[in-house]
Amino acid sequence: MASRIGDIIIDCKDPELLASFWCELLGYRPFARDETGVAIRGATISPDILFLRVSEPKKTKNRLHFDVCPTDRGQDEELARLLGLGAKRSSITGSGSWVVLEDPEGNEFCLMSRRIPAEPAPFHEA
Structure with a gap:
């Protein structure tokens, strides 16, 4: 188990x-x-x-972070969308296949270039 x-x-x-x-x-x-x-x-x-x-x-770099992948657009288009939502580019650099960003409170996450399938349609309203 x-x-x-x-x-x-x-x-x-x-x-x-x-x-x-x-x-x-x-x-x-x-x-x-x-x-x-x-x-x-x-x-x-x-x-x-x-x-x-x-x-x-928050004081230091995250010890754990999310890697997020676009579902219906390319990395550049998704980057523009995330920056429009309030994400910021991090001082930490990516490799070219990912971009390091920060959420509005400075928590780092990576936007990957790899696309993955979207989740199914949302479930009923909570």
Whole structure:
């Protein structure tokens, strides 16, 4: 028997801001929120992502990050879309097959050049 990731937790200053950003980036939807944060999920069994409010700011490079892949456009078009959503280019450089970006609170993630299939249509409203 093996384990499966149930939730990915991201500590942040502004859970609403990051949940909104990542929902737009990934096509996820918020499904729960309270005074501690916001939870989002995709249409399939992908892990939920929880944005939890903390008081201390991010200080160093992430030890864990997401690699995101375009589903319906090329890397350059997706890069323009993500920058329009509020992503910023990182001072960390990619290899040419990926671009290192930061979300609105400075959490690094990579935009890969490889395309992957989109998830199925979203499930019912939460």
